[in-house]
Amino acid sequence: MTASGVLRPPVLFGWFINDTITDDLFGIIKLIESLGISFLVLNLNKCKNVVKTPDNEDFVPLGGSDLALPSGHWAQRVVSFISKSDLDALKFELSWASYVGVRSIIVDLASVLAFESDEDIMDRIAKLSQVLISSLSLPNTPTIHIALDASHESWNIWRMIYELCNHSHRLKVALILSDLDEDEAKRWTAEPLGLAILDSKSFAKSGYKCVISENVRNLLAHIMDFGVKVVLHSEFDYRDLIREFVYDDLGDKITNVPLTVREAIKAVKRLHASLNPLSIREFHSSGYNDLLQTPLQPLRDHLDSSTYEEFERCDTKYDIFETAVRQWLEENTTVRRPVAYIPGAGRGPLVQRTLNAFHNKGIKDYSIYAIEKNPYAILTLKHRIKDGQSGWDKVQLIFGDMRDIIPKEPADLIISELLGSFADNELSPECIYGIEAVFNKHFPNHKQIQYIPQRYTSFLTPIYTPKLWERLYLSEDRKCFHTPYVVALQSYYNIAANPDPLPCFSFEHPSRKETTKLERYKQLRFTVKKDCTLHGFAGYFSFRLYGDLEMSILPGHSDEVKSWFPMYFPVEKAMYVKESQVITLHIWRKCDGTRVWYEWAVTTPFTSAIHNVNGFSYSIAC
Numbered sequence: 001m002t003a004s005g006v007l008r009p010p011v012l013f014g015w016f017i018n019d020t021i022t023d024d025l026f027g028i029i030k031l032i033e034s035l036g037i038s039f040l041v042l043n044l045n046k047c048k049n050v051v052k053t054p055d056n057e058d059f060v061p062l063g064g065s066d067l068a069l070p071s072g073h074w075a076q077r078v079v080s081f082i083s084k085s086d087l088d089a090l091k092f093e094l095s096w097a098s099y100v101g102v103r104s105i106i107v108d109l110a111s112v113l114a115f116e117s118d119e120d121i122m123d124r125i126a127k128l129s130q131v132l133i134s135s136l137s138l139p140n141t142p143t144i145h146i147a148l149d150a151s152h153e154s155w156n157i158w159r160m161i162y163e164l165c166n167h168s169h170r171l172k173v174a175l176i177l178s179d180l181d182e183d184e185a186k187r188w189t190a191e192p193l194g195l196a197i198l199d200s201k202s203f204a205k206s207g208y209k210c211v212i213s214e215n216v217r218n219l220l221a222h223i224m225d226f227g228v229k230v231v232l233h234s235e236f237d238y239r240d241l242i243r244e245f246v247y248d249d250l251g252d253k254i255t256n257v258p259l260t261v262r263e264a265i266k267a268v269k270r271l272h273a274s275l276n277p278l279s280i281r282e283f284h285s286s287g288y289n290d291l292l293q294t295p296l297q298p299l300r301d302h303l304d305s306s307t308y309e310e311f312e313r314c315d316t317k318y319d320i321f322e323t324a325v326r327q328w329l330e331e332n333t334t335v336r337r338p339v340a341y342i343p344g345a346g347r348g349p350l351v352q353r354t355l356n357a358f359h360n361k362g363i364k365d366y367s368i369y370a371i372e373k374n375p376y377a378i379l380t381l382k383h384r385i386k387d388g389q390s391g392w393d394k395v396q397l398i399f400g401d402m403r404d405i406i407p408k409e410p411a412d413l414i415i416s417e418l419l420g421s422f423a424d425n426e427l428s429p430e431c432i433y434g435i436e437a438v439f440n441k442h443f444p445n446h447k448q449i450q451y452i453p454q455r456y457t458s459f460l461t462p463i464y465t466p467k468l469w470e471r472l473y474l475s476e477d478r479k480c481f482h483t484p485y486v487v488a489l490q491s492y493y494n495i496a497a498n499p500d501p502l503p504c505f506s507f508e509h510p511s512r513k514e515t516t517k518l519e520r521y522k523q524l525r526f527t528v529k530k531d532c533t534l535h536g537f538a539g540y541f542s543f544r545l546y547g548d549l550e551m552s553i554l555p556g557h558s559d560e561v562k563s564w565f566p567m568y569f570p571v572e573k574a575m576y577v578k579e580s581q582v583i584t585l586h587i588w589r590k591c592d593g594t595r596v597w598y599e600w601a602v603t604t605p606f607t608s609a610i611h612n613v614n615g616f617s618y619s620i621a622c
Helices: 025-034 071-077 088-101 121-136 152-164 182-188 213-228 238-243 261-274 280-285 305-312 315-331 349-360 375-387 389-394 428-442 466-473 478-482
Strands: 013-017 039-042 077-082 104-108 143-149 173-177 194-200 203-206 210-213 228-230 339-343 365-374 395-399 413-415 451-452 455-464 502-508 520-527 532-546 549-552 566-575 582-591 595-604
Touching: 013 025, 013 261, 025 039, 025 071, 025 261, 039 071, 071 077, 077 088, 088 121, 121 143, 121 152, 143 152, 152 173, 152 182, 152 478, 173 213, 173 532, 182 213, 194 213, 210 213, 210 261, 210 280, 213 261, 228 261, 261 389, 261 582, 305 375, 315 349, 315 413, 315 451, 315 532, 339 349, 339 428, 349 365, 349 413, 365 375, 375 389, 375 395, 389 395, 413 428, 451 532, 455 582, 466 532, 466 566, 478 566, 502 520, 566 595
Parallel strands: 013 039, 013 228, 039 077, 077 104, 104 143, 143 173, 173 194, 194 228, 339 365, 339 413, 365 395, 413 451
Antiparallel strands: 203 210, 455 502, 455 532, 520 582, 532 549, 532 566, 582 595
16 A cells, blocks of 8 residues: 555653642643653542542542642643542532543543442443433533443443433543454444553563553554544553653663553554554545535536545546556557547546547547536636647537537547546436437447446445434434435444445446436345444445456555545434344435435334435435
8 A cells, every 4th residue: 555655643642640649730740741741640539538528528639729730731731530439429520620620531430330239230320321411411521531441341331321421522432452353443443532541561571672562552553543642551650750760761771660651652652653654545534534524416516626626636546547548549559530528527637637648659639528517617628728738739628518518529438537425426327328328319320439437336334433423413403314425434333244345336338228227226235243333334436447447445445545535324213233133225326307316224133214215305416
């Protein structure tokens, strides 16, 4: 995989000090700043007892009171850690943390569940959730992180708490990293991760170096892509560091003292530095990750210049188009004067690549027709023709809808880039079958035209994506669940046991008699890999340009392609599915002559309503 050369953002560190020996919080903050640590995780209650009295005499504030630090330091340098089994005490400490002005709180789930009473764990989780949501409903409550280990049991408890708290966007996970298989780790990355907690068991000595344990390394590397902050546990004793403040930071020599926080930081930084730079797709999507976007409708709307410019930046896509044209020329040397039509030419990137291919093969006698309906893009094309560089003086313009043109001469090549994130969702079939009909009408005896691309297929797979689904859930408009979205998917988990999405709709050019009908229906069946919640389906596509030249936005394919993000088809009712169950999806591509839309429904293991019936929420104008 070719990398873009863009380095990943640096790791932000926090240090969890559970038992301070001083109220000099300023001094500790200066210490962590000297180490390159961004924030402290502190238990703000010096008293180990629970709150029992009305005047809170059993609560002893760390530092004496909120006056120990200015408000800016509380907000930027301190995260509150709450380790209580008594829920009244927990509630008070949540309020105290909010009062002093910290922006984040960590609640230790293990402590909450270590209760000594006859209530069962479900009651306990419900009561904890009630305390949490009561705090989260207040306007100035900090973000609350639930600290738990990365086990399957913890995941089930987390999902229960998250749902009881109505999927609050201020409730996140502080994941204690442990031995976990890769697939289990991927499921956690679909959750709202905020922090990753490492203790001394996460590290080991390797010769003269401190390294991250094998069982933690892969999981930490995977979640670093999500901007998760790393918290080092209190087992890295800050008092040892104070006593040996002259530690040689440049060396990795073995000492007789336990692993220090400096060594742990170095190990994490080495892991981070070993990761590949961001791919072009990762870099391009970084500002759009998990952002729900309504798909473009270029057949209905005129794109603006900045949108054209954004798409034109994908050199990988245009390189393969140019290669396809050049390969066709090499295999069709008997065509003395090639004629190419480029429908939907925009500002002319495909025109330029076609010119490049012709010039590369030494072809001087040719015709290129750029077809465009956008009156503003036409002005750009006219300017390029007038400028006359790179052979543009031989390009001819046709202004109008490609389905209504009167072509001047037969075509050898029709080259287009009308594909959307789900292949046909920008109506490439309607457009290209339409222009095919135009040429069949005007030149019925002409030899077969070569279309680039010549075939495209959409794909689907079921996904767990609480972040996306909950954004829709919190919307007051239920129609939002009946709309497919373009999304740079990051926080999601593929539920299907088969890692490869299944093919859905396919279209070919030129058309075969049986493929000219543009409505489609497909039933897809997916076996569930692990217990999970179905939030919808991720859509992708691949296309064949010419011969064996293909391009795809399927996961793991063409990482340098940045023109398309996947599609997301949500389900209105989230469904809890179990390992080995079968999810059956039905999806339709419907047309009525003026619009195209998709409808979809699930029938096993549960039944959903049919989404977007008659395109009532979303349709594509044609």
